[in-house]
Amino acid sequence: MNRTKWIIALWSLLGILTLIQLTAMRVLYPESIMMIEVFVYPLGSFVTGVLLLFMYLIPLFDYCARFKVRKRLVLLALFGVVYVLLYVLIVVCIYALFIVRSFEDFETAFMGFMLSNFSHTLKNYLFQIAIIYAYEFVYNLRVEITRKKDLEIKLGISKLQLLRSQLQPHFLFNSLNSVVSIIDENKVKAQEMLINLSDFLRITLNSDFKKLITLEEELENVKKYLSIEKIRFEDQLEYRIHMDDGASKLRVPSFILQPIVENAIKHGFQGIPEKLTILLEINTVDRMIRVKNNGKALTNAVENHGLGNVRKRLELYNPNGRDFKLYQKDGWVINEIPIR
Template sequence: MSKTRIYWTLQIAGWTALIMYENILYSLSYGFEEDTLYSGIANILLGITLTHSYRLVIRRWNWSALPMHKLVFRVGLSVLVLGLIMTAVNLPLDREILAENLVNQPFVFWGYFSTWCKNLLAWILSYTVYHYVEQNRLAELEKIMLKTSMREAEAKVLRSQLNPHFTFNALNSIRALVSENPAKAQHSITQLSNILRNSLLADRRKTVELREELKTVEDYLELEKVRYEERLQYSIQAEPQSVFWQVPPMMLQTLVENGIKHGVSKVMGGGFLEVVTTIENNTLVIKIRNTGTIGAIDPLGNTDSGGVGLQNTAERLSILYGKDARFRLVQEAENKVCAEVIIPMLSDGLQRYSDEKAVTPQEQ
């Protein structure tokens, strides 16, 4: 049932029940009179008209958005005005219909006025409180939607960036290979195109499977190895269950790039980089260890080109997972830095892994 239909149902049923209840009490005390029935019907229509007019006013002038003290003043004034109108209409009619019963009633006007104000106050408070709560709920919902849209826009910007210096260096390395090792140059171009494609697609996807990220990281490290040669040694160790876990796109590549730029490249004889992924307590743990020291890294983790840094990695995790995800950078040893990322489950990755393992070679 729509809100409008519910409103009119409650209006008609509420006023009818109130007026008929009072008429029944009067009839039990003084006997049934046909004129009181007509008067009751008139009061039902008048009550619906006045309270509906109040509804139009509160919606037209958006009273529910007013500060509480201003809203209370308007509600109180409305009760007095509507109560006065109901009294002004009913008292003359009742003097004709119920003349004998009103002759000896002291303070007739104030009795009528207080009774109608009490009835109208109950209706007006009920509707105003409902409308006030509904208005605030919608306002909070709009704030949440706006905040979500802003965070999503930020996430798209953060995950779609690729360090232009890497692209420039990779192209230079490939250019040197063209004459020395054409086959290797061709393979490197394929690897670079894979990285660029994933970077372009990153703003269209919130998460990707870890195995896709690891392939991008492997392509990236192979291109960097062309540049650093024996100065760069790397290894990638992924627990089979972890490869289907959903992770932010290009995040792992960003951390690996940071480890090489601020670690391996700073050491005269080169160094190592290690990527290890495991499942611990139903969460994905990614550890990227590399040669270097934390002191050599910009406090914000930004690259010289102003690309995505460690601070942006933490922000992306917060946007996607909230407090369930964590990121930290620690100095594990004198010349070993570890970037650790903890990501909660966001998909049915483990189930997919189990399903694939259950398929026999014949079925494949």
């Protein structure tokens, strides 16, 4: 509802209240007011107020908007006096035309109405100005909130696009290095790895990083990645996925798990001779994804690029939610990813 409709609605409410008041006076004190005054006065006030609203008040209010606050208030105060004069003049004319049907005592009626209703009419003017100011404040506030939301969305999209451009070369270089490392030893496996890599990159390039996908889709992407690494490390790498019933339809940011799994493989193999096990657990009770590995113990090293991207994306995905965590427990290095 725009400001004009707000003012007319509230002005109508005042007119109805005035009509009720005059009707009560007519019922309780019949000699104090004529029946025609009960209807003509509220109707005349309403018509006058609406007329001045469109032809005087709103145009002048918008005109004053160009000035600073102090000058604006001074002008509105001066315009208020003129408003009262115009209002009383129109109402007295309506009174002369429809009630007494004579202009003989017009000057006396005008002065009498002015003396008795000046403050009341000025209050009506200030009431309308207050409504317009309130509407202007609320409107500007809504515009500002909308603008900030649009900026936040655009900023979020820009960040996601930047993270996407960082993620793809990072993964691509590592995967190609893996292919290079086995191409002389086993061309068939290298060829299979390149096919899997091609499929994985196609999915990555076609993915919309701004949207959420089901956990089932995300795990399929992770499996494609792990299939590439499994060819490289053979029996030295094992992975298992445990997922609660109903968890497959939960929604997560696309490709949020791949950097974590990649990091587990990259750092897990450092300094351990035994098999590396990657375990993915999806728990619907505490709404948490845990990526575990039994590889190299955690150090105080600074969080690497891949995990930094994960943390930033999760902040965009759920800014008020729980944080991404990395810790060690019972021989497992554990990454915790909250599900919204």
